[in-house]
Structure formats: structure tokens, C-alpha cells
Amino acid sequence: MSSCSGPEDAKVVIVGSGFAGLAAAATLVKAGFENVLVLEAKERIGGRVHTIKPFTENIIEVGANWIHGQKGNPLYKIAKKKNLLCEGPSASKNMCQPRSVTPQDYFFKEDGKQVSKTVVDQVCSHFSKLTDKLKKAARMSSCSGPEDAKVVIVGSGFSGLAAAATLVKAGFENVLVLEAKERIGGRVHTIKPFTENIIEVGANWIHGQKGNPLYKIAKEENLLSEGTSASKKSRSVTSEDYFFKEDAKQVSTKLVDQVCSHFSKLTDKAFDEELERKHRKLSLGAYLDDAFGESPLAAGYQAILDVLLKDLPSGTIQCNAPVKSIRWDLVKKGHCEDQRYPVQVVCENGQSFEADHVIVTVSLGVLKDKASTMFEPPLPQTKMSAIKNLDFGKRPEDKDVYESLSEEEAWKKTWFKKITGFDTVARHPTALCGWITGREALYMEKLQDSEIRDICVRSFTGWSVPEVSKTLISRWGSDSHVRGSYTFIPDGVDGVKAHKALASPLPPKDESRGRKHLQVLFAGEATHENFYTTTHGAYLTGVREAERLISYYDD
Numbered sequence: 346m347s348s349c350s351g352p353e354d355a356k357v358v359i360v361g362s363g364f365a366g367l368a369a370a371a372t373l374v375k376a377g378f379e380n381v382l383v384l385e386a387k388e389r390i391g392g393r394v395h396t397i398k399p400f401t402e403n404i405i406e407v408g409a410n411w412i413h414g415q416k417g418n419p420l421y422k423i424a425k426k427k428n429l430l431c432e433g434p435s436a437s438k439n440m441c442q443p444r445s446v447t448p449q450d451y452f453f454k455e456d457g458k459q460v461s462k463t464v465v466d467q468v469c470s471h472f473s474k475l476t477d478k479l480k481k482a483a484r485m486s487s488c489s490g491p492e493d494a495k496v497v498i499v500g501s502g503f504s505g506l507a508a509a510a511t512l513v514k515a516g517f518e519n520v521l522v523l524e525a526k527e528r529i530g531g532r533v534h535t536i537k538p539f540t541e542n543i544i545e546v547g548a549n550w551i552h553g554q555k556g557n558p559l560y561k562i563a564k565e566e567n568l569l570s571e572g573t574s575a576s577k578k579s580r581s582v583t584s585e586d587y588f589f590k591e592d593a594k595q596v597s598t599k600l601v602d603q604v605c606s607h608f609s610k611l612t613d614k615a616f617d618e619e620l621e622r623k624h625r626k627l628s629l630g631a632y633l634d635d636a637f638g639e640s641p642l643a644a645g646y647q648a649i650l651d652v653l654l655k656d657l658p659s660g661t662i663q664c665n666a667p668v669k670s671i672r673w674d675l676v677k678k679g680h681c682e683d684q685r686y687p688v689q690v691v692c693e694n695g696q697s698f699e700a701d702h703v704i705v706t707v708s709l710g711v712l713k714d715k716a717s718t719m720f721e722p723p724l725p726q727t728k729m730s731a732i733k734n735l736d737f738g739k740r741p742e743d744k745d746v747y748e749s750l751s752e753e754e755a756w757k758k759t760w761f762k763k764i765t766g767f768d769t770v771a772r773h774p775t776a777l778c779g780w781i782t783g784r785e786a787l788y789m790e791k792l793q794d795s796e797i798r799d800i801c802v803r804s805f806t807g808w809s810v811p812e813v814s815k816t817l818i819s820r821w822g823s824d825s826h827v828r829g830s831y832t833f834i835p836d837g838v839d840g841v842k843a844h845k846a847l848a849s850p851l852p853p854k855d856e857s858r859g860r861k862h863l864q865v866l867f868a869g870e871a872t873h874e875n876f877y878t879t880t881h882g883a884y885l886t887g888v889r890e891a892e893r894l895i896s897y898y899d900d
Contacts, residue, residue: 361706363392368887386667396645502531710828738829
């Protein structure tokens with residue numbers, strides 16, 4: 346087994362420097378982990394976030410563009426706190442809403458004829474009614490926002506007061522707490538019945554420190570008792586403690602030590618078996634309220650990456666280090682020479698790194714490409730099935746079957762019909778951005794920029810337009826370190842089951858007896874049950890896996 350006794354000794358290798366990898370690294374470093382290394386295959390950090398300045402001094406996002414949603418979104422919170430958001434009425438755009446369609450927006454049929462304003466208005470109005478109906482059904486409330494909602498909380502114990510304080514802080518203006526007793530506190534009751542010193546008639550101690558919000562409050566407000574006797578672990582037994590049998594005879598110290606030792610082993614085992622990851626759930630109402638809200642960033646997503654990077658010590662990230670293999674369970678199988686570390690990460694350049702824990706944050710596209718050969722021993726079948734069942738855009742090895750060669754050639758000649766439309770680009774008034782998906786996107790990536798440019802300009806409107814001066818094509822599908830865009834759930838696939846299987850750490854909990862726990866962990870947007878496809882989903886999974894390790898060492 347590894348010689349590490351705590352987080353400061355644990356060796357953690359993180360594969361990938363996207364939001365999942367950086368969030369995991371920053372969270373671990375903040376918690377006291379001193380041996381954290383991030384391996385990045387590319388020459389740059391960011392993963393599917395790529396902010397560049399190809400035309401002017403203004404940025405363009407080649408990858409992720411927006412912060413999707415605001416409430417409960419940690420990236421929006423960071424951006425707002427650091428003043429990274431674009432300002433002004435046009436900064437945030439609600440997609441697919443009637444009010445987002447202006448006289449400057451044009452819609453065309455396949456033959457290049459413009460769709461009439463009347464038809465556009467009818468479609469937008471119908472879509473708006475559908476979303477409004479879903480919102481109403483989900484919320485089951487007439488209130489339009491937190492400032493209008495009436496909330497009654499029954500009970501003024503810690504849960505009631507915490508709920509009230511959190512709601513008020515979030516802008517809820519109509520919060521009422523009803524308490525049955527003449528005092529607040531519930532099962533917390535501090536009194537002075539004998540002297541000026543207090544006695545707790547109810548709750549006595551703060552149980553645990555790390556991750557305990559009450560301990561954090563008490564420490565920040567200087568409410569903790571000082572001195573060596575101020576803190577006492579429930580299973581600590583000293584020479585000042587005495588135990589007696591029913592007949593009033595004292596129990597020997599030796600027997601007490603044996604019982605305490607056995608109890609300690611039982612509790613340690615129970616803690617290990619009960620270690621579960623936390624789930625963040627998203628209600629339908631919250632999704633409908635926030636999913637269409639798009640918040641652009643003044644300096645691009647790179648600015649948020651820079652915020653996370655500031656928390657990492659120099660040398661934490663190693664670029665140009667694509668991982669070839671991850672060998673795990675080495676301590677049990679005796680593969681490592683010194684047999685101290687259970688995992689070994691080998692890069693394509695021959696470098697190898699031993700670790701207590703590895704957090705894999707590569708894209709689902711890369712897992713589809715390499716999972717069968719990257720891991721030794723192979724991944725469990727449940728995880729391989731999840732990788733197979735979830736989808737990730739169109740990948741190079743996807744094979745389409747045609748009845749004739751002419752059928753295959755037909756769609757290639759009209760690949761541009763898969764472009765969903767063109768949008769104006771923030772900060773670039775003379776630029777347009779087109780979006781394309783599926784096999785056509787992969788085919789387009791193989792074409793020359795000039796060919797793509799000419800087809801896009803001439804094929805849609807029939808208008809006479811000036812010559813295009815510059816072209817920028819993203820080629821994520823052809824990128825061997827990404828292999829696509831983002832995760833989606835195909836028809837007939839149990840998404841929740843697949844996301845859970847993909848996120849589960851190795852070795853499996855029910856097979857970990859005699860093996861070090863949490864050898865290989867998995868993060869990335871594809872592992873989030875609700876926020877897959879998003880940057881904040883990736884970020885949250887990185888935090889999730891870091892917290893899993895933090896809890897492991899806390900216990």
C-alpha cells in the first residue's frame with residue numbers, strides 16, 4: 346500500500362486540464378494536497394475551452410462560448426465575482442425566445458428564399474407557448490421570482506434557521522419562520538442554571554471539522570473553546586476515564602484498550618463502505634428557467650481558467666504529455682517495482698508517474714477511442730457499456746452503410762445543408778458564425794478553408810455580398826485529444842444509469858477488500874447526470890471527485 350498518511354502525502358495525477366481537471370486540482374490544493382500533477386495532452390490548457398484572437402485584438406471562442414444558466418452555476422458565480430461578464434442589455438441572450446428574434450434576423454428555406462416575418466413570428470410564438478406551459482407545470486406556482494415567493498418554515502432549529510438565512514441572502518423577501526416554543530433553537534438549548542458558565546441541555550459538540558459548515562462559522566467568529574481539552578474525539582480514552590461493570594467493579598485498562606481498538610477498526614470499515622458521492626439534482630422548473638439564459642464573458646472563458654490557475658502552484662500542469670496507459674491495482678498484483686503506489690500513468694513520450702489516485706477527465710470521445718487499450722486491467726463492463734451507449738457527436742470511426750456509392754456521394758455534395766444557421770459574433774460586427782453537426786461536420790473538417798468559405802457565402806441567400814477576408818474553422822472532431830463536441834443521450838439509452846456508471850471510481854466499492862480505495866476516478870461533463878454538455882457540468886464533476894478524495898482522507 347502507499348505510504349501516504351494524509352492528503353499532504355498523497356500523490357494525485359489528473360489527466361486533462363479542462364474545467365474538470367482544473368477544478369479538481371484547485372479543490373485538492375486548497376484542501377491541503379501537496380502532490381498534485383495535471384497532465385495535458387495539448388500544448389495549451391483548457392480542453393474544449395479555447396479563447397483566441399485570430400483577427401483583431403478582440404477574442405473569439407473556438408470552443409465553449411457561453412455560461413449556460415445563472416442560478417446555482419459556479420462558473421457564473423466566479424465570473425460575476427471577478428467582474429468578467431459582459432455588461433449591457435445585449436450581454437445576456439435568451440435563446441429561442443420571440444424577443445430574441447429581431448428585424449436584423451433572417452430565415453431562409455432550402456431553395457434560398459427568405460421566410461416571411463409572419464411565419465417566423467408564428468413559429469416563435471408557438472415555441473414560447475410550449476416553454477411557458479412547461480415552466481408553469483414545473484413550478485406549480487404563480488410567483489415570478491424569489492422576491493414574490495412566499496415561504497413558511499416550520500421550526501427554528503438549525504435546519505430552519507439555515508434555510509431562512511440562505512433564502513433571504515438569495516433575495517427571497519417573504520420568509521416566515523414559525524416556532525412552537527417560546528425560544529428558538531430546537532434541540533439546541535444553552536442555559537446558565539448554576540453559575541455564569543453555560544451548560545448545554547441539548548446538542549453539545551460540533552462533530553468533525555473539515556467540511557463542517559458549523560465548525561467553519563464557529564472558527565471564523567472565534568466561538569471555539571481554546572486549550573488541549575477543548576476538542577475531544579468520541580473514541581479517545583485517557584487515564585482519566587474509568588469504566589465499570591454492573592457489579593461496580595472497574596474494568597481493566599487492558600480490556601478497555603482492546604475494546605476501543607476493535608471499535609476503531611469497525612468504524613473505519615463503516616466509514617469506507619459508506620463513502621458515497623454527492624448528487625446535485627436539477628428540477629425541470631429550474632432547467633426551463635435557466636437553460637436558455639446565455640451569459641457571454643468580456644475576456645472569454647480563458648479569464649475563468651486564469652482564475653483557477655492562480656490557485657495552483659507553479660509546475661502543477663505539464664503540457665504536451667498525452668497519456669498512453671493507466672495501470673491500476675498494481676499493489677495487489679505486484680506490477681510496480683516498489684509496490685508502494687497502486688497506479689502508474691505512462692505518457693506517449695515514455696514518461697511515467699506513480700500515484701495513489703488518478704482522476705481521468707478526458708472527453709467521452711477520447712474514451713470511445715482509447716478506453717479499451719488505455720486501462721490495465723481493462724475497465725469493468727458496466728463502464729465500457731456506458732462509454733459505448735452515450736454518444737459524443739460524430740467521430741471518425743463511425744461507419745455509415747449505404748445501398749449505393751451514389752447515395753454516399755449525394756450527402757457529401759450537400760453537406761452544407763446541415764448548417765443550422767449563422768449568428769453574429771460578439772465583439773466582431775463584420776463576422777458570422779455557423780454551426781454544423783453530424784457526419785457532415787466531420788466531412789467539412791476535411792475540406793480546405795477556402796472551399797468551406799465559398800460554399801457558406803454563396804449557397805444560402807443568393808445575395809451579393811463582399812468577398813470574405815478571413816476564415817476560421819474549428820475541427821474538434823478531427824482532434825485526436827477531443828474527438829467531437831460534447832455528450833448527448835441517444836434514444837433508448839438510460840442516461841442517468843450511464844452517467845452514474847461512467848462516474849463510478851475504481852476499484853468498485855463492493856470489490857475493494859484488500860485493495861486501496863479510489864485508485865482511478867472519473868470526471869468531465871459526460872459524468873454529470875444533469876449538466877452534461879456544459880462547462881459548469883465539467884467543473885462540478887471535478888469538484889465532486891476532489892471532494893471524494895478529501896472525504897476519504899478526512900475519514
